[in-house]
Amino acid sequence: MLQREIDPEAQVDIEKFETQLARYLAGELEEDAFRVFRLNNGIYGQRQGGHHQMVRVKVPFGSITPEQLDMFAHLAETYSRGWGHLTTRQNIQFHFVDLEQVPALMRDMASVGLTSREACGDTVRNVMGCHLAGACPHEALDISPWAEAAHQHFLHNPLSQRLPRKFKINFSGCETDCGQAMFNDVGVIATTRTLPDGRREAGFRVFIAGGLGANPHPALALEEFTAREDLLITLESVLRVFSNHGNRDNKLRARMKWLVDTMGWEDLQARVLKERKLLVASSSWPGGLPESVQQHGDAPAGLGQGVTPTPVGQGTPVTLSRRDPYQAWDDANVVRGVAKGTVSAVAYARLGDVTTDQLRALASIQRELRADVRITNRQNLVFRDLTEAQLPLLHQRLASIGMDKPGAELARDVVACPGADTCNLAVTQSRGLADAIGVALDAAGLAEVDGIRTNISGCTNSCGQHHISDIGFFGAERRAHGQSAPGYQLLLGGYVGQEKIHFGQKALRLPAKNAPEAVVRVVQRFNDERNAGEVFRSWVDRVGGVTAIADGLRDLDEFPTPEDGPEYYVDYDETGPYVAEVGDSECAT
Numbered sequence: 083m084l085q086r087e088i089d090p091e092a093q094v095d096i097e098k099f100e101t102q103l104a105r106y107l108a109g110e111l112e113e114d115a116f117r118v119f120r121l122n123n124g125i126y127g128q129r130q131g132g133h134h135q136m137v138r139v140k141v142p143f144g145s146i147t148p149e150q151l152d153m154f155a156h157l158a159e160t161y162s163r164g165w166g167h168l169t170t171r172q173n174i175q176f177h178f179v180d181l182e183q184v185p186a187l188m189r190d191m192a193s194v195g196l197t198s199r200e201a202c203g204d205t206v207r208n209v210m211g212c213h214l215a216g217a218c219p220h221e222a223l224d225i226s227p228w229a230e231a232a233h234q235h236f237l238h239n240p241l242s243q244r245l246p247r248k249f250k251i252n253f254s255g256c257e258t259d260c261g262q263a264m265f266n267d268v269g270v271i272a273t274t275r276t277l278p279d280g281r282r283e284a285g286f287r288v289f290i291a292g293g294l295g296a297n298p299h300p301a302l303a304l305e306e307f308t309a310r311e312d313l314l315i316t317l318e319s320v321l322r323v324f325s326n327h328g329n330r331d332n333k334l335r336a337r338m339k340w341l342v343d344t345m346g347w348e349d350l351q352a353r354v355l356k357e358r359k360l361l362v363a364s365s366s367w368p369g370g371l372p373e374s375v376q377q378h379g380d381a382p383a384g385l386g387q388g389v390t391p392t393p394v395g396q397g398t399p400v401t402l403s404r405r406d407p408y409q410a411w412d413d414a415n416v417v418r419g420v421a422k423g424t425v426s427a428v429a430y431a432r433l434g435d436v437t438t439d440q441l442r443a444l445a446s447i448q449r450e451l452r453a454d455v456r457i458t459n460r461q462n463l464v465f466r467d468l469t470e471a472q473l474p475l476l477h478q479r480l481a482s483i484g485m486d487k488p489g490a491e492l493a494r495d496v497v498a499c500p501g502a503d504t505c506n507l508a509v510t511q512s513r514g515l516a517d518a519i520g521v522a523l524d525a526a527g528l529a530e531v532d533g534i535r536t537n538i539s540g541c542t543n544s545c546g547q548h549h550i551s552d553i554g555f556f557g558a559e560r561r562a563h564g565q566s567a568p569g570y571q572l573l574l575g576g577y578v579g580q581e582k583i584h585f586g587q588k589a590l591r592l593p594a595k596n597a598p599e600a601v602v603r604v605v606q607r608f609n610d611e612r613n614a615g616e617v618f619r620s621w622v623d624r625v626g627g628v629t630a631i632a633d634g635l636r637d638l639d640e641f642p643t644p645e646d647g648p649e650y651y652v653d654y655d656e657t658g659p660y661v662a663e664v665g666d667s668e669c670a671t
Contacts, residue, residue: 086193086194086195087193088189088192088193089192089195091238092188092192092197092199093192095123095188095192095197095199096185096188096189096192099119099123099184099185099188100185102116102119103116103181103182103184103185107182117668118203120135121202121203121204121668122199122200122202122203122204122205122243123188123198123199123200123202123203124137124138124139124140124197124198124199124200124201124202124203125137125138125179125181125184125198125202126138126202126668127506127668128177128178128504128505128506129502129504129505129506129508129663130178130504133180133181133182134177134178134179134180134181135178135179135180135181135184136175136176136177136178136179136500136504137157137161137162137175137176137179137184137187137198138169138173138174138175138198138201138202139154139157139173139174139175139176139191139196139197139198139201140173140196140197140198140199140200140201140207140208140233141172141173141174141196141208141457142172142208142209142211142229142230142233143172143209143210143211143215143225143226143229143230143233143253143456144172144210144211144213144456144457144458144459145226145230145454145455145456146455146456146457146463147194147195147448147455148445148446148448148449149194149445150194150195150196151441151442151444151445151448151455152194152441152442152445153190153191153193153194153196154166154174154436154441155438155439155441155442155445156190157176157187157190157191158176158437158438158441159438160187160190161176161179161180161183161186161187162176162177162178162179163177163178164437164438165435165436165437165438165440166435166436166441167434167435167436167461167500168431168434168435168436168457168458168461168462168463169434169461170459170460170461170497170499170545170546170547171207171208171210171250171459172208172210172211172213172456172457172458172459173201173208173457174436174457175500177500177503177504178504197237199237199238200236200237200238200242200243202668203248204244204245204246204247204248204249205242205243205245205248205249206236206237206239206242206245206249206250206251206321207248207249207250207251208233209229209230209232209233209236209251209252209253210229210250210251210252210253210261210262210266210459211225211226211228211229211252211253211254211255211261212225212253212254212255212259212260212261213260213261213456213457213458213459213464214255214260214394214417214426214464214466215229215253215255215261216255216383216454216466217383217417217420217424217426217454217466217467218255218256218260218382218383218394218417218420219383219384219385219386219389219391219392219417219418219419219420219421220255220256220258220385220391220394221255221256221272221382221383222255222256222272222273222274222284222382223255223272223284223286223380223381223382224255224379224380224381224382224383225253225254225255225261225270225272225380226378226380227372227374227375227377227378227379227380228253228270228313228372228374228375228380229253230374231314231372231373231374231375232251232253232314232317234372234374235314235317235318235368235372236251236317236321241318241321241322241325242321245321245324245325245328246324246325246328246329246330246336247328247329247333247336247337247338248337249267249268249321249324249338250266250267250268250293251266251267251268251269251270251317252266252268252269252270253269253270253271253272254269254270254271254272255271255272255382256271256272256273257271257273257579257580257581258394258395258579258580259271259395259578259579259580259581260394260395260459261459262459262547262550262578263289263301264289264292264300264301264578264581264582264583265292265293265294265298265299265300265301265549265550265578265583266289266292266293266301267290267291267292267293267320267324267337267338267339268288268289268290268301268317268320268321269288269289269290269292269301270286270287270288270289270313270317271286271287271288271289271581272284272285272286272382273285273286273287273307275306275307283309284310284380284382285307285308285309285310285313286307286308286310286313287303287306287307287308287581288303288304288305288308288313288316288317288320289301289302289303289304289581290302290304290320290338290350290354291338291339291341291342291350292339292583293337293338293339294543294544294547294549294550295337295542295543295544296542296543296544297339298544298549298585299339299342300583300585301583302342302347302351303581304316304320304351304354304355305355310371310375310380311369311370311371312358312369314368314369314372315358315361315362315367315368315369316354316358317368318361318368319354319355319357319358319361320338320354322357322361323341323350323353323354323357324338324341327341327345327353328340328341329344383420383421383422384420384421384422385419385420385421386419386420386421386422386423387421389418389419390419391417391418391419391420392416392417392418392419394417395579396535396552396577396578396579396617397533397552397577397579397617397618397619398491398532398533399532399533399615400413400414400490400491400492400532400533401413401532402414402488402530402532407477407481407486408474408477410488410530411427411477411486411487411488412473412477413488414428414488414489414490414491414492414530414532415427415428415429415430415488415489415490416428416473423469424466424467424468424469425468425469425470425473426464426465426466426467426468427464427465427468427473427476427477428458428462428463428464428465428489428490429444429462429463429464429465429480429485429486430462430480430485430486430487430488430489430490430495431461431462431463431485432487432489432520433461433496433498433513433516433517434461434462434497434498436463439483440483440484440485443479443482443483444463444483444485447465447476447479447480448465450475450479451465451468451472451475451476452467453465453466453467453468453472453476454466454467460490460495460497460535461497462489462490462495488530491532491533491535492529492530492531492532492534493523493528493529493530493531493532493534493536493605494520494523494524494529494530495535496516496519496520496536496537496538497516497535497536497537497538497546497547497551498512498513498515498516498537498538498539498540498546499512499513499538499539499540499545499546500512500513500540500545501513501514501515501538501539501540501557502540502557502653502663503655505540505541505545506664506668507540507541507543507664508539508540508541508557509540509541509557509558509559509568509662509663509664510540510541510557510558510568510569510570510594510653510654511540511568511594511653511654511655511656512538512539512540512546512555512557513654513655514653514654514655514656515538515555515570515594515597515598515654516536516538517654518597518598518654519536519538519597519598519601521598522598522599522601522602523601523602523605526602526605526606528602528605528606528609531605531608531609533617533618534552534553534605534608534618535551535552535553536551536552536553536554536555536601537550537551537553537554537555537576538554538555538556538570539554539555539556539557540556540557541556541557541664542556542558544556548573548576548586549573549576549585549586550576550577550578550583550584550585550586551576551586552574552575552576552577552586552618552619553572553573553574553586553601553604553605554572554573554574554576554586555570555571555572555573555597556570556571556573557569557570557594558570558571558591559662560591560593560641562593562641562650562651563641563643563644565644565651565659566651566659566660566661566662567593567594567641567650567651567660568593568594568595568652568653568654568660569591569592569593569594570591570592570594570597571588571590571591571592572588572589572590572591572592572597572600572632572635573585573586573587573588573589574586574587574589574604574622574628574631574632575587575618575619575622575623575628576619577617577618577619584619587627587628588628589628589629589631589632589635590632590635590636590639591639592635592638592639593638593639593640593641593650594650594653594654595647595649595650596638596639596640599638600635600638603634603635604631604635607625607631607634608621611625
């Protein structure tokens with residue numbers, strides 16, 4: 083494994099963690115203080131308690147190298163339980179890491195340019211970007227160097243160390259919004275405008291104050307157009323306003339989205355623009371084009387002449403016209419259309435889990451094909467900058483490690499948070515439900531229905547992003563026949579794209595064990611009734627709305643007695659009676 087000299091700033095982080103860990107273990111550092119310090123270093127407590135930790139490694143805009151994939155394999159087998167978990171925010175997480183081993187793990191990952199710094203806590207979290215940036219025929223700009231610039235600007239930045247609450251930044255290269263900018267504290271979408279002399283200028287639309295959680299809020303456009311040289315200064319201005327005015331007394335109302343309620347949109351917008359105007363006085367003024375953009379450029383991939391580009395984004399139609407395994411994978415997982423003639427292909431990671439062997443194989447494949455690889459926000463990986471001739475070999479290699487399923491934008495690609503397996507806040511085993519849904523769809527012959535997304539969270543906090551999927555679930559404790567039982571709230575009709583966002587509407591509550599059948603029924607009905615090219619949300623509206631669809635599922639909201647259906651009172655992947663255990667929040671998302 084190729085390792086390099088550890089960055090001096092990362093070395094300081096590691097040495098400080100060792101010092102504070104020693105103080106904590108010796109009883110010299112209070113639990114509350116160490117907890118905040120630990121979280122700011124990306125180390126998150128698990129529901130198992132004791133010294134079991136989850137380590138969240140930041141992967142800015144999902145971009146990853148073969149050396150880093152090899153390192154992930156090393157981390158998984160040395161410190162964790164043999165696999166890593168890809169997240170909806172393009173991180174990778176390792177669970178059941180002993181607290182005492184964290185400094186060694188930090189040293190290992192720093193040797194290949196990785197960090198967990200500010201992956202948790204009240205900080206600027208991992209900066210996200212659409213996974214096809216720089217390889218997408220639809221983009222207005224390649225946002226990759228911009229996401230890298232934002233990551234570098236805010237990492238270790240004194241402004242972002244003790245915020246009122248976490249702060250999330252997402253980038254998308256066009257209005258399709260594959261990067262999901264519309265529900266973040268700052269969402270940046272590349273666009274163009276026509277100048278008075280008729281020339282086209284590329285720049286950005288910046289949306290702010292969005293969020294999910296128990297009270298979702300759509301992001302709002304700060305202004306019509308933000309010039310490229312003004313982007314970083316705009317991001318810092320938003321962060322400064324949030325730091326100055328965010329609620330530091332009530333964590334439940336501390337995210338930036340609440341400032342829209344407390345200040346009013348016009349006041350919030352005016353404060354950000356005023357901050358930007360005067361920020362030139364700052365000694366750290368981040369105006370102009372950042373170094374990463376100057377060095378790498380941000381020109382869009384462009385559209386190949388005479389080429390029909392592959393559709394992308396939520397609701398993408400996928401036609402599996404061929405049944406051969408390679409050809410079906412080609413139909414679903416390959417994106418074409420860029421001017422330089424290269425193609426991109428998705429490697430399907432079921433439930434977002436990637437084993438040690440798979441990680442090493444992926445690193446080997448990336449080297450062999452000299453490909454660019456990125457983590458997607460649907461917990462998969464995408465190989466980019468491929469030639470057409472390389473596709474059969476890539477499929478062969480992925481098939482050998484079980485990552486060759488045609489899953490992109492198909493019903494089988496179910497997203498779930500870690501749930502009650504490890505999270506303190508979760509009340510249900512969301513991963514277990516995701517697995518059960520996949521099995522049920524396969525059994526019903528519906529796993530390859532296109533244009534439909536299912537997302538699951540183990541609680542209301544939306545780590546699984548249940549609000550913005552066609553079919554969404556969040557975990558909830560139910561009471562039936564005098565006993566506690568695992569349950570879910572079903573939502574329908576969530577959507578993000580085209581600079582718009584719709585949050586799913588509540589349909590009905592269900593026993594956990596009946597949720598897979600509910601998905602099968604909804605997917606079957608959508609598949610049978612939709613018009614050509616009709617997206618899920620439009621179908622929902624046309625057939626009478628969420629209530630009408632829920633009416634066909636109400637028979638599923640029934641619990642048998644514990645004697646007649648004991649399995650209803652045991653959660654997925656559990657063996658004993660269900661208990662809704664919730665620990666102290668450590669800000670999981």
